[in-house]
Amino acid sequence: MCGVVGVYHVDPQISPRLAYYALFSLQHRGQESAGIAAFDSGLKHKKGMGLVTEVFSDEDFDALAGNSVIGHVRYSTTGLSRVENAQPFVVQSKAGSIAVAHNGNLVNYAQLRNELENEGRVFTTDSDTEVIAQLLSKFLLKTEDVVDALVMLNNILIGSYTLTMMIDDVVIGYRDPVGFKPLCIGEVDDGFVICSESCAVDAIGGKFLRDIKPGEAVIIKKGKVEFVQIVEPKRMAACIFEYIYFARPDSIIDGVSVYDARTEMGKVLARESPVEADYVSAVPDSGITAAIGYASESKLPYMESLIKNRYVGRTFIMPVQTLREASVRLKVNVVRGNVRDKRIVLIDDSIVRGTTSKRIIEMIKKAGAKEVHMRIGSPPIIAPCYFGIDMKTREELIAANYSVEEIGKLLGADSLAYLSLEGLLKAIRKAGGGEDYCLACLTERYPVPVPGEIYDSL
Numbered sequence: 001m002c003g004v005v006g007v008y009h010v011d012p013q014i015s016p017r018l019a020y021y022a023l024f025s026l027q028h029r030g031q032e033s034a035g036i037a038a039f040d041s042g043l044k045h046k047k048g049m050g051l052v053t054e055v056f057s058d059e060d061f062d063a064l065a066g067n068s069v070i071g072h073v074r075y076s077t078t079g080l081s082r083v084e085n086a087q088p089f090v091v092q093s094k095a096g097s098i099a100v101a102h103n104g105n106l107v108n109y110a111q112l113r114n115e116l117e118n119e120g121r122v123f124t125t126d127s128d129t130e131v132i133a134q135l136l137s138k139f140l141l142k143t144e145d146v147v148d149a150l151v152m153l154n155n156i157l158i159g160s161y162t163l164t165m166m167i168d169d170v171v172i173g174y175r176d177p178v179g180f181k182p183l184c185i186g187e188v189d190d191g192f193v194i195c196s197e198s199c200a201v202d203a204i205g206g207k208f209l210r211d212i213k214p215g216e217a218v219i220i221k222k223g224k225v226e227f228v229q230i231v232e233p234k235r236m237a238a239c240i241f242e243y244i245y246f247a248r249p250d251s252i253i254d255g256v257s258v259y260d261a262r263t264e265m266g267k268v269l270a271r272e273s274p275v276e277a278d279y280v281s282a283v284p285d286s287g288i289t290a291a292i293g294y295a296s297e298s299k300l301p302y303m304e305s306l307i308k309n310r311y312v313g314r315t316f317i318m319p320v321q322t323l324r325e326a327s328v329r330l331k332v333n334v335v336r337g338n339v340r341d342k343r344i345v346l347i348d349d350s351i352v353r354g355t356t357s358k359r360i361i362e363m364i365k366k367a368g369a370k371e372v373h374m375r376i377g378s379p380p381i382i383a384p385c386y387f388g389i390d391m392k393t394r395e396e397l398i399a400a401n402y403s404v405e406e407i408g409k410l411l412g413a414d415s416l417a418y419l420s421l422e423g424l425l426k427a428i429r430k431a432g433g434g435e436d437y438c439l440a441c442l443t444e445r446y447p448v449p450v451p452g453e454i455y456d457s458l
Protein backbone atom coordinates (compact mmCIF):
# COMPACT_ATOMS: atom_id res chain seq x y z
CA MET A 1 0.00 0.00 0.00
CA CYS A 2 1.21 3.45 -0.94
CA GLY A 3 -0.37 6.51 -2.51
CA VAL A 4 1.06 8.36 -5.51
CA VAL A 5 0.26 11.76 -6.97
CA GLY A 6 1.37 13.79 -10.01
CA VAL A 7 0.30 17.39 -10.62
CA TYR A 8 0.66 19.96 -13.35
CA HIS A 9 -0.71 23.48 -12.82
CA VAL A 10 -0.04 26.74 -14.65
CA ASP A 11 0.59 28.47 -11.32
CA PRO A 12 3.77 27.08 -9.73
CA GLN A 13 2.55 28.14 -6.29
CA ILE A 14 -0.60 26.05 -6.62
CA SER A 15 0.94 22.73 -7.81
CA PRO A 16 2.64 21.71 -4.51
CA ARG A 17 -0.47 22.67 -2.56
CA LEU A 18 -2.67 20.53 -4.80
CA ALA A 19 -0.22 17.65 -4.34
CA TYR A 20 -0.37 18.15 -0.57
CA TYR A 21 -4.17 18.00 -0.44
CA ALA A 22 -4.23 15.00 -2.77
CA LEU A 23 -1.70 13.19 -0.57
CA PHE A 24 -3.68 14.17 2.51
CA SER A 25 -6.74 12.42 1.08
CA LEU A 26 -4.62 9.34 0.24
CA GLN A 27 -3.26 9.16 3.79
CA HIS A 28 -5.09 5.87 4.40
CA ARG A 29 -2.73 4.25 1.86
CA GLY A 30 0.38 4.90 3.96
CA GLN A 31 1.19 6.73 7.18
CA GLU A 32 4.87 6.01 7.46
CA SER A 33 6.40 8.77 5.37
CA ALA A 34 5.43 11.44 2.86
CA GLY A 35 7.28 13.38 0.19
CA ILE A 36 6.87 15.91 -2.62
CA ALA A 37 9.28 16.62 -5.50
CA ALA A 38 8.83 19.70 -7.69
CA PHE A 39 10.47 20.96 -10.87
CA ASP A 40 10.99 24.65 -11.43
CA SER A 41 14.27 25.51 -13.08
CA GLY A 42 15.66 22.46 -11.28
CA LEU A 43 14.42 19.58 -9.17
CA LYS A 44 13.80 20.06 -5.46
CA HIS A 45 12.13 17.85 -2.93
CA LYS A 46 11.15 17.37 0.67
CA LYS A 47 10.35 14.10 2.38
CA GLY A 48 10.10 12.94 5.95
CA MET A 49 8.74 10.36 8.34
CA GLY A 50 5.17 10.64 9.58
CA LEU A 51 1.82 11.88 8.35
CA VAL A 52 1.44 14.40 5.53
CA THR A 53 0.51 17.10 8.05
CA GLU A 54 3.61 16.32 10.11
CA VAL A 55 6.06 16.40 7.20
CA PHE A 56 5.04 19.66 5.50
CA SER A 57 4.63 23.17 6.83
CA ASP A 58 3.53 26.38 5.11
CA GLU A 59 7.08 27.51 4.30
CA ASP A 60 7.73 24.28 2.40
CA PHE A 61 5.23 25.17 -0.30
CA ASP A 62 7.17 28.29 -1.34
CA ALA A 63 10.35 26.23 -1.47
CA LEU A 64 8.54 23.55 -3.53
CA ALA A 65 7.01 25.96 -6.04
CA GLY A 66 6.98 24.53 -9.58
CA ASN A 67 4.43 23.76 -12.28
CA SER A 68 5.26 20.05 -12.21
CA VAL A 69 5.09 18.10 -8.97
CA ILE A 70 4.86 14.48 -7.84
CA GLY A 71 4.19 13.12 -4.36
CA HIS A 72 4.01 9.96 -2.31
CA VAL A 73 2.72 8.52 0.96
CA ARG A 74 4.44 5.33 2.04
CA TYR A 75 3.61 2.12 3.77
CA SER A 76 6.78 0.04 3.68
CA THR A 77 6.86 -3.39 2.09
CA THR A 78 10.32 -3.60 0.51
CA GLY A 79 12.94 -1.67 2.43
CA LEU A 80 13.14 -0.63 6.03
CA SER A 81 11.08 2.09 7.66
CA ARG A 82 13.53 4.99 7.52
CA VAL A 83 13.67 8.38 5.94
CA GLU A 84 16.16 7.37 3.21
CA ASN A 85 13.47 5.03 1.87
CA ALA A 86 10.83 7.78 1.80
CA GLN A 87 9.75 8.80 -1.70
CA PRO A 88 9.80 10.31 -4.32
CA PHE A 89 13.25 9.03 -5.25
CA VAL A 90 15.35 11.58 -6.99
CA VAL A 91 18.18 10.83 -9.42
CA GLN A 92 20.28 13.48 -11.16
CA SER A 93 21.75 12.16 -14.40
CA LYS A 94 23.01 13.33 -17.76
CA ALA A 95 19.55 12.47 -19.06
CA GLY A 96 17.96 15.01 -16.71
CA SER A 97 16.43 15.25 -13.28
CA ILE A 98 14.35 12.21 -12.50
CA ALA A 99 11.88 11.69 -9.63
CA VAL A 100 9.89 8.50 -9.07
CA ALA A 101 7.01 7.65 -6.72
CA HIS A 102 5.95 3.99 -6.63
CA ASN A 103 2.97 2.01 -5.40
CA GLY A 104 3.69 -1.71 -5.58
CA ASN A 105 6.51 -4.16 -5.24
CA LEU A 106 9.00 -5.62 -7.71
CA VAL A 107 9.27 -9.41 -7.64
CA ASN A 108 12.66 -9.32 -9.43
CA TYR A 109 14.09 -6.47 -7.36
CA ALA A 110 17.17 -8.37 -6.08
CA GLN A 111 18.18 -9.56 -9.54
CA LEU A 112 17.76 -6.11 -11.14
CA ARG A 113 19.69 -4.44 -8.36
CA ASN A 114 22.49 -6.97 -8.69
CA GLU A 115 22.76 -6.32 -12.43
CA LEU A 116 22.82 -2.55 -11.93
CA GLU A 117 25.47 -2.83 -9.21
CA ASN A 118 27.59 -4.98 -11.53
CA GLU A 119 27.36 -2.12 -14.06
CA GLY A 120 28.84 0.17 -11.40
CA ARG A 121 25.69 1.92 -10.19
CA VAL A 122 25.64 2.81 -6.52
CA PHE A 123 22.52 2.47 -4.37
CA THR A 124 21.76 4.62 -1.36
CA THR A 125 18.74 2.68 -0.08
CA ASP A 126 17.27 -0.84 0.01
CA SER A 127 14.01 0.20 -1.67
CA ASP A 128 12.89 -1.28 -5.00
CA THR A 129 11.81 2.18 -6.14
CA GLU A 130 15.43 3.23 -6.38
CA VAL A 131 15.93 0.37 -8.87
CA ILE A 132 13.15 1.83 -11.02
CA ALA A 133 14.66 5.33 -10.81
CA GLN A 134 18.13 4.03 -11.74
CA LEU A 135 16.76 1.96 -14.63
CA LEU A 136 14.85 4.94 -15.95
CA SER A 137 17.97 7.09 -15.85
CA LYS A 138 19.90 4.31 -17.65
CA PHE A 139 17.29 3.97 -20.41
CA LEU A 140 17.01 7.74 -20.87
CA LEU A 141 20.69 7.79 -21.75
CA LYS A 142 19.93 5.31 -24.56
CA THR A 143 16.89 7.17 -25.86
CA GLU A 144 15.55 10.68 -25.49
CA ASP A 145 12.04 9.43 -26.13
CA VAL A 146 10.11 8.98 -22.87
CA VAL A 147 7.78 6.40 -24.44
CA ASP A 148 10.73 4.27 -25.63
CA ALA A 149 12.25 4.47 -22.14
CA LEU A 150 8.96 3.31 -20.62
CA VAL A 151 8.80 0.38 -23.07
CA MET A 152 12.33 -0.64 -22.00
CA LEU A 153 11.41 -0.28 -18.34
CA ASN A 154 8.33 -2.35 -18.83
CA ASN A 155 10.27 -5.14 -20.59
CA ILE A 156 12.43 -5.67 -17.54
CA LEU A 157 10.20 -5.13 -14.47
CA ILE A 158 8.22 -8.01 -12.94
CA GLY A 159 5.70 -7.28 -10.22
CA SER A 160 3.40 -4.42 -9.43
CA TYR A 161 4.36 -0.87 -10.28
CA THR A 162 1.95 1.98 -10.47
CA LEU A 163 4.15 5.04 -10.81
CA THR A 164 4.13 8.79 -10.95
CA MET A 165 7.36 10.15 -12.37
CA MET A 166 8.93 13.41 -13.37
CA ILE A 167 11.63 13.78 -15.99
CA ASP A 168 12.58 17.44 -15.70
CA ASP A 169 9.21 19.19 -16.05
CA VAL A 170 7.36 16.28 -17.73
CA VAL A 171 4.89 14.56 -15.38
CA ILE A 172 4.12 10.90 -16.11
CA GLY A 173 1.70 8.40 -14.62
CA TYR A 174 2.07 4.72 -15.47
CA ARG A 175 0.16 1.57 -14.47
CA ASP A 176 1.81 -1.85 -14.88
CA PRO A 177 0.50 -4.23 -17.59
CA VAL A 178 -1.88 -6.14 -15.30
CA GLY A 179 -2.97 -3.00 -13.45
CA PHE A 180 -2.42 -4.29 -9.91
CA LYS A 181 -2.77 -0.89 -8.27
CA PRO A 182 -5.19 1.84 -9.30
CA LEU A 183 -4.35 5.14 -10.98
CA CYS A 184 -6.62 7.84 -12.37
CA ILE A 185 -6.52 11.37 -13.72
CA GLY A 186 -8.65 14.39 -12.91
CA GLU A 187 -8.80 17.97 -14.11
CA VAL A 188 -8.81 21.22 -12.14
CA ASP A 189 -8.96 24.79 -13.46
CA ASP A 190 -5.66 25.27 -15.35
CA GLY A 191 -4.23 21.93 -14.32
CA PHE A 192 -4.35 18.17 -13.93
CA VAL A 193 -3.83 15.69 -11.14
CA ILE A 194 -2.85 12.04 -11.50
CA CYS A 195 -3.52 10.03 -8.34
CA SER A 196 -4.04 6.58 -6.84
CA GLU A 197 -7.73 7.05 -6.06
CA SER A 198 -10.55 9.26 -7.27
CA CYS A 199 -11.22 10.49 -3.71
CA ALA A 200 -8.10 12.67 -4.11
CA VAL A 201 -9.58 14.31 -7.25
CA ASP A 202 -12.77 15.01 -5.28
CA ALA A 203 -10.78 16.42 -2.36
CA ILE A 204 -9.17 19.13 -4.49
CA GLY A 205 -12.45 20.02 -6.18
CA GLY A 206 -11.39 18.48 -9.49
CA LYS A 207 -13.32 16.70 -12.21
CA PHE A 208 -12.61 12.98 -12.60
CA LEU A 209 -11.51 12.29 -16.19
CA ARG A 210 -10.78 8.55 -16.24
CA ASP A 211 -8.81 5.60 -14.90
CA ILE A 212 -5.41 4.88 -16.41
CA LYS A 213 -5.57 1.48 -18.11
CA PRO A 214 -3.15 -1.39 -17.41
CA GLY A 215 0.00 -0.84 -19.46
CA GLU A 216 -0.97 2.76 -20.21
CA ALA A 217 0.97 5.95 -19.51
CA VAL A 218 -0.37 9.46 -19.18
CA ILE A 219 2.21 12.09 -20.07
CA ILE A 220 1.73 15.77 -19.20
CA LYS A 221 4.10 18.05 -21.06
CA LYS A 222 3.71 21.84 -20.75
CA GLY A 223 0.07 21.44 -19.82
CA LYS A 224 -0.81 19.06 -22.70
CA VAL A 225 -2.06 15.60 -21.77
CA GLU A 226 -1.27 12.56 -23.88
CA PHE A 227 -2.31 8.93 -23.24
CA VAL A 228 0.00 6.25 -24.65
CA GLN A 229 -0.53 2.49 -24.47
CA ILE A 230 3.01 1.36 -23.64
CA VAL A 231 2.19 -2.33 -23.76
CA GLU A 232 -0.98 -4.26 -24.69
CA PRO A 233 -2.00 -6.10 -21.54
CA LYS A 234 -2.39 -9.89 -21.85
CA ARG A 235 -4.74 -9.92 -18.89
CA MET A 236 -5.91 -7.58 -16.18
CA ALA A 237 -5.33 -8.42 -12.52
CA ALA A 238 -6.40 -5.46 -10.41
CA CYS A 239 -5.94 -6.13 -6.69
CA ILE A 240 -9.28 -7.33 -5.30
CA PHE A 241 -8.26 -6.07 -1.84
CA GLU A 242 -8.60 -2.47 -3.03
CA TYR A 243 -12.36 -3.15 -2.97
CA ILE A 244 -12.32 -5.25 0.19
CA TYR A 245 -10.15 -3.04 2.38
CA PHE A 246 -7.46 -0.69 1.04
CA ALA A 247 -9.28 1.94 -0.96
CA ARG A 248 -11.49 4.60 0.55
CA PRO A 249 -15.17 3.69 0.13
CA ASP A 250 -15.85 7.02 -1.60
CA SER A 251 -13.41 6.16 -4.40
CA ILE A 252 -14.40 4.73 -7.77
CA ILE A 253 -11.80 2.34 -9.18
CA ASP A 254 -11.96 1.03 -12.75
CA GLY A 255 -15.58 2.11 -12.93
CA VAL A 256 -16.62 0.32 -9.73
CA SER A 257 -17.72 2.22 -6.64
CA VAL A 258 -15.79 0.82 -3.68
CA TYR A 259 -18.76 1.61 -1.45
CA ASP A 260 -21.19 -0.33 -3.66
CA ALA A 261 -18.80 -3.29 -3.92
CA ARG A 262 -18.37 -3.45 -0.14
CA THR A 263 -22.11 -3.15 0.54
CA GLU A 264 -22.77 -5.96 -1.95
CA MET A 265 -20.10 -8.11 -0.24
CA GLY A 266 -22.03 -7.65 3.02
CA LYS A 267 -25.32 -8.54 1.34
CA VAL A 268 -23.95 -11.70 -0.26
CA LEU A 269 -22.32 -12.66 3.04
CA ALA A 270 -25.70 -12.32 4.79
CA ARG A 271 -27.30 -14.65 2.23
CA GLU A 272 -24.45 -17.17 2.43
CA SER A 273 -24.00 -17.18 6.21
CA PRO A 274 -27.08 -16.00 8.07
CA VAL A 275 -27.27 -16.25 11.86
CA GLU A 276 -29.87 -15.55 14.53
CA ALA A 277 -28.78 -12.41 16.33
CA ASP A 278 -30.04 -9.17 17.92
CA TYR A 279 -28.06 -6.80 15.74
CA VAL A 280 -25.23 -6.39 13.22
CA SER A 281 -22.09 -4.50 14.10
CA ALA A 282 -18.73 -3.69 12.49
CA VAL A 283 -15.08 -3.63 13.38
CA PRO A 284 -14.47 0.07 12.64
CA ASP A 285 -13.69 1.49 10.17
CA SER A 286 -12.90 -1.20 7.64
CA GLY A 287 -15.92 -3.43 8.38
CA ILE A 288 -18.58 -0.70 8.43
CA THR A 289 -19.70 -0.65 4.79
CA ALA A 290 -19.99 -4.46 4.53
CA ALA A 291 -21.84 -4.49 7.89
CA ILE A 292 -24.40 -2.02 6.53
CA GLY A 293 -24.93 -4.39 3.57
CA TYR A 294 -25.23 -7.42 5.86
CA ALA A 295 -27.74 -5.61 8.10
CA SER A 296 -29.94 -4.50 5.21
CA GLU A 297 -30.02 -7.99 3.66
CA SER A 298 -30.63 -9.81 6.96
CA LYS A 299 -33.23 -7.24 8.13
CA LEU A 300 -31.37 -6.90 11.41
CA PRO A 301 -30.64 -3.50 12.97
CA TYR A 302 -27.14 -2.03 12.55
CA MET A 303 -25.60 -0.77 15.78
CA GLU A 304 -22.17 0.19 17.00
CA SER A 305 -20.40 -2.10 19.46
CA LEU A 306 -16.97 -0.50 19.10
CA ILE A 307 -15.82 3.09 18.88
CA LYS A 308 -12.54 3.85 17.21
CA ASN A 309 -10.18 6.53 18.44
CA ARG A 310 -9.49 8.42 15.24
CA TYR A 311 -6.48 10.23 16.64
CA VAL A 312 -4.29 7.25 17.40
CA GLY A 313 -1.03 7.56 15.51
CA ARG A 314 1.58 4.89 15.88
CA THR A 315 1.32 2.57 18.85
CA PHE A 316 4.49 1.01 20.14
CA ILE A 317 4.88 -2.72 20.37
CA MET A 318 4.11 -3.37 24.02
CA PRO A 319 6.47 -5.71 25.85
CA VAL A 320 3.94 -7.36 28.18
CA GLN A 321 0.47 -8.77 27.59
CA THR A 322 -1.46 -6.29 29.78
CA LEU A 323 0.08 -3.37 27.90
CA ARG A 324 -0.60 -5.06 24.56
CA GLU A 325 -4.28 -5.27 25.49
CA ALA A 326 -4.17 -1.62 26.51
CA SER A 327 -2.82 -0.74 23.06
CA VAL A 328 -5.90 -2.35 21.42
CA ARG A 329 -8.18 -0.49 23.86
CA LEU A 330 -6.49 2.76 22.85
CA LYS A 331 -7.60 2.12 19.29
CA VAL A 332 -11.13 0.78 19.94
CA ASN A 333 -13.39 0.65 22.95
CA VAL A 334 -16.66 -1.19 23.58
CA VAL A 335 -20.08 0.49 23.85
CA ARG A 336 -21.06 -1.49 26.94
CA GLY A 337 -24.75 -0.61 26.99
CA ASN A 338 -25.16 -1.88 23.42
CA VAL A 339 -23.41 -5.21 23.79
CA ARG A 340 -24.64 -6.36 27.23
CA ASP A 341 -26.71 -9.60 26.96
CA LYS A 342 -26.85 -9.28 23.16
CA ARG A 343 -26.21 -11.74 20.33
CA ILE A 344 -24.05 -9.81 17.89
CA VAL A 345 -23.02 -10.42 14.27
CA LEU A 346 -19.62 -8.74 14.06
CA ILE A 347 -18.39 -7.92 10.54
CA ASP A 348 -14.79 -7.31 9.55
CA ASP A 349 -13.31 -6.99 6.07
CA SER A 350 -10.63 -9.69 6.46
CA ILE A 351 -8.47 -11.60 8.92
CA VAL A 352 -4.70 -11.65 8.43
CA ARG A 353 -3.02 -12.86 11.64
CA GLY A 354 -6.15 -12.99 13.79
CA THR A 355 -4.57 -11.26 16.79
CA THR A 356 -6.69 -8.10 16.62
CA SER A 357 -9.93 -10.04 15.99
CA LYS A 358 -9.22 -12.23 19.04
CA ARG A 359 -8.67 -9.23 21.32
CA ILE A 360 -11.77 -7.46 20.02
CA ILE A 361 -13.99 -10.50 20.61
CA GLU A 362 -12.50 -10.84 24.12
CA MET A 363 -13.30 -7.18 24.85
CA ILE A 364 -16.90 -7.48 23.64
CA LYS A 365 -17.50 -10.66 25.61
CA LYS A 366 -15.91 -9.18 28.75
CA ALA A 367 -18.37 -6.31 28.42
CA GLY A 368 -21.26 -8.81 28.68
CA ALA A 369 -22.20 -9.86 25.12
CA LYS A 370 -24.07 -13.19 25.06
CA GLU A 371 -22.80 -14.33 21.64
CA VAL A 372 -20.38 -12.95 19.06
CA HIS A 373 -20.75 -14.36 15.54
CA MET A 374 -17.87 -13.22 13.36
CA ARG A 375 -18.59 -12.74 9.64
CA ILE A 376 -15.79 -11.78 7.24
CA GLY A 377 -16.36 -9.80 4.03
CA SER A 378 -13.68 -11.70 2.08
CA PRO A 379 -12.55 -15.32 1.62
CA PRO A 380 -9.72 -16.63 3.84
CA ILE A 381 -6.26 -15.20 3.06
CA ILE A 382 -4.19 -18.32 2.45
CA ALA A 383 -1.15 -17.11 0.51
CA PRO A 384 1.36 -14.26 0.66
CA CYS A 385 1.16 -11.10 -1.41
CA TYR A 386 4.30 -10.23 -3.39
CA PHE A 387 2.82 -7.11 -4.91
CA GLY A 388 3.03 -4.47 -2.24
CA ILE A 389 0.78 -5.61 0.58
CA ASP A 390 2.26 -6.46 3.94
CA MET A 391 1.33 -10.17 3.99
CA LYS A 392 4.65 -11.78 3.31
CA THR A 393 4.70 -15.35 4.63
CA ARG A 394 2.28 -18.24 5.03
CA GLU A 395 3.36 -18.65 8.68
CA GLU A 396 1.81 -15.31 9.65
CA LEU A 397 -1.51 -15.99 7.88
CA ILE A 398 -3.92 -17.71 10.24
CA ALA A 399 -6.04 -19.13 7.40
CA ALA A 400 -2.98 -20.72 5.78
CA ASN A 401 -2.54 -22.82 8.91
CA TYR A 402 -5.99 -23.53 10.36
CA SER A 403 -9.48 -24.51 9.15
CA VAL A 404 -12.34 -22.00 9.44
CA GLU A 405 -13.72 -23.95 12.40
CA GLU A 406 -10.36 -23.93 14.15
CA ILE A 407 -9.93 -20.20 13.53
CA GLY A 408 -13.37 -19.54 15.03
CA LYS A 409 -12.32 -21.39 18.17
CA LEU A 410 -8.93 -19.64 18.34
CA LEU A 411 -10.63 -16.25 18.09
CA GLY A 412 -13.19 -17.16 20.77
CA ALA A 413 -16.14 -16.52 18.40
CA ASP A 414 -19.44 -18.41 18.77
CA SER A 415 -19.33 -18.93 15.01
CA LEU A 416 -17.18 -17.77 12.11
CA ALA A 417 -17.91 -17.60 8.39
CA TYR A 418 -16.11 -16.02 5.45
CA LEU A 419 -17.54 -14.71 2.18
CA SER A 420 -17.00 -17.33 -0.55
CA LEU A 421 -14.82 -16.59 -3.58
CA GLU A 422 -17.86 -16.92 -5.88
CA GLY A 423 -19.75 -14.60 -3.54
CA LEU A 424 -16.97 -12.02 -3.68
CA LEU A 425 -16.91 -12.02 -7.48
CA LYS A 426 -20.69 -11.91 -7.61
CA ALA A 427 -20.64 -8.82 -5.36
CA ILE A 428 -18.03 -7.08 -7.54
CA ARG A 429 -20.03 -7.89 -10.69
CA LYS A 430 -23.22 -6.55 -9.11
CA ALA A 431 -21.34 -3.30 -8.38
CA GLY A 432 -20.38 -3.06 -12.08
CA GLY A 433 -17.03 -4.83 -12.10
CA GLY A 434 -15.60 -7.40 -14.49
CA GLU A 435 -14.01 -10.81 -14.04
CA ASP A 436 -10.27 -10.28 -14.14
CA TYR A 437 -8.78 -9.53 -10.73
CA CYS A 438 -5.72 -10.55 -8.79
CA LEU A 439 -6.97 -13.14 -6.28
CA ALA A 440 -3.58 -14.66 -5.54
CA CYS A 441 -3.69 -14.33 -1.74
CA LEU A 442 -7.08 -16.10 -1.81
CA THR A 443 -6.35 -18.79 -4.43
CA GLU A 444 -2.55 -19.27 -4.50
CA ARG A 445 -2.56 -18.60 -8.25
CA TYR A 446 -0.38 -15.64 -9.21
CA PRO A 447 -1.04 -13.40 -12.23
CA VAL A 448 2.70 -12.76 -12.84
CA PRO A 449 5.54 -15.26 -12.37
CA VAL A 450 6.73 -15.51 -8.77
CA PRO A 451 9.51 -18.03 -7.97
CA GLY A 452 8.10 -21.01 -6.05
CA GLU A 453 4.42 -20.11 -6.68
CA ILE A 454 1.87 -21.20 -9.30
CA TYR A 455 1.72 -18.78 -12.24
CA ASP A 456 -1.74 -18.41 -13.76
CA SER A 457 -1.48 -16.37 -16.94
CA LEU A 458 -5.29 -16.46 -17.36
Ligand code: SF4
Nearest residue numbers: 239240385438440441
Ligand atom coordinates in the same frame (compact mmCIF):
# COMPACT_ATOMS: atom_id res chain seq x y z
S1 SF4 B 1 -2.10 -11.05 -3.74
FE1 SF4 B 1 -3.97 -10.26 -2.74
S2 SF4 B 1 -3.38 -8.34 -1.75
FE2 SF4 B 1 -1.74 -8.89 -3.21
S3 SF4 B 1 -2.28 -7.79 -5.10
FE3 SF4 B 1 -3.17 -9.84 -5.26
S4 SF4 B 1 -5.26 -9.60 -4.43
FE4 SF4 B 1 -4.09 -7.80 -3.79
